[in-house]
Amino acid sequence: MITGDHAITAAAIGTQMGISDGDKVLNGYEIEAMNDDDLRKVVEQIDIFARSSPEHKLRLVKAMQANGQVVAMTGDGVNDAPALKRADVGTAMGENGTEVAKEAAEMVLTDDNFSSIAYAVEEGRTVYDNLKKAILFILPTNGGEALIIIAAILFGRMLPITPVQILWVNMITAVTLALALAFEPAERNVMQRPPRDSHAPILTGLFIWRIIYVSIILLVGTFGLFLWERDQGSSIELARTVAVNTLVMFEIFYLFNSRYITANVLNPNGLLGNPYALIAVTLLIVFQLLFTYLGPLQALFGTTEISLMAWLRIILVASSVLFLVELEKLIIRFFGQYNLKISATK
Secondary structure, eight states: BBBBSSSSHHHHHHHHHHOOSSSOOHOOOHHTOOEEEEEEEETTTOOOOESSOOHHHHHHHHHHHHHHHHOOEESGGGHHHHHHHHHSEEEESSOOOOOOHHOOOEEETOOOOOOHHHHHHHEEEHHHHHHHHHHHHHHHHHHHHHHHHHHHHHHTOOOSOOOOHHHHHHHHIIIIHHHGGGGGOTTTTTTSSOOOTOOOSSSSSSHHHHHHHHHHHHHHHHHHHHHHHHHHTOOOHHHHHHHHHHHHHHHHHHHTTTTTSSOOOOOOHHHSSSSSHHHHHHHHHHHHHHHHHHHHHHHHHHHOOOOOOHHHHHHHTTTTHHHHHHHHHHHHHHHHHHHHHHHHHH
C-alpha cells in the first residue's frame, strides 16, 4: 500500500485490510534518503509506504520491476498517474478516478470494486490455462499425423492416410475438439497457485515430452491397425478408413486428457465437466459416421463401410491414449510430491 497519508493512519488501515501487521511503515523522507539499490532491497520487506509523493510511487514501481516482479498499480488521482503509466498493469478507478489517471492506466475499474481485480486475475489465469491446453492438444495430434506419413515413407508402405483425408481430420478436429478447450472452466486451485514466471516459455520440458509421448502413441495405434487390416487381406480403402477413424478416435479420447495438464481426469467432473467438449465429441462422431457411410463422401475421400468388429478394435486401441497419458500424469504427480518432500526436509 502506497499512500500520502500519515504513517500511523496508513499502518492502522493496512492492519485492518490484512496488508501488514502495522509494525513496518516506510515514510517518504526515508525513501528520498535511499539510493536505488537500497530501495530494491527494502521494497521486498516493507508492505506499507506513507507520506509518498508521485516521485516516490514511481521509484517504488521501478524498484519492484528491477527485482523481476510484474507490478500492478491501482490509483485514482493525478499524483498516481506516473506510477500507473510505469506499472506493467496500471488500474484506475472508473467512478471516482480522475481523467488523468484513467488516461495513464491500461485498465479502468468501472465499479471501483477491488474484488473485480481478483475476478480479472482468475479469468486471465483460466484463459492462459486454456491456451496451454489447446496447444497441448493440437501439437501432439498434428505430430501423430506427421509421424504416420513419415513412418509409411521410411518403411516403404502405402500411405495409411491420404492427403485429402488428413485435410478432413484437421478441418473437423480443429473446428470441434480444439475449440471446445477454449470453454474450459477454471480449475479449482487456479487462485491458490503462486504467480507464474513471466519469462517462462509455454513449451516447457513437460510439454515437449507430452507432445512426443502422445505423438508416438497415435503413430503406433493408427499405423498398427492399418498394417493389421492389410495383413488380414482388407482392401486399401478399408484399411485407410480404419486408420482415419482410429486417428480421430485417438483425438477424441486425448481431448479429455487435455482438460487437465497434470491433474487426474478419470472422475465424473473430468469426463463430463465441460458440456462443450461433449457437444464437440457428439458432432465429431456424427461427422465420422457420414465420412464412413455416406456415398458422396466415400467417393470424395476414398472411404468405405467398416464392420462393427472394426469399430470395436478402433475404440479399444484409441482408448489406450486416455489411460497411458493418465498413467504418465500419475508418475509426474508422484515425483513432484516426492521432490517437494525432499525440499521440505532440507
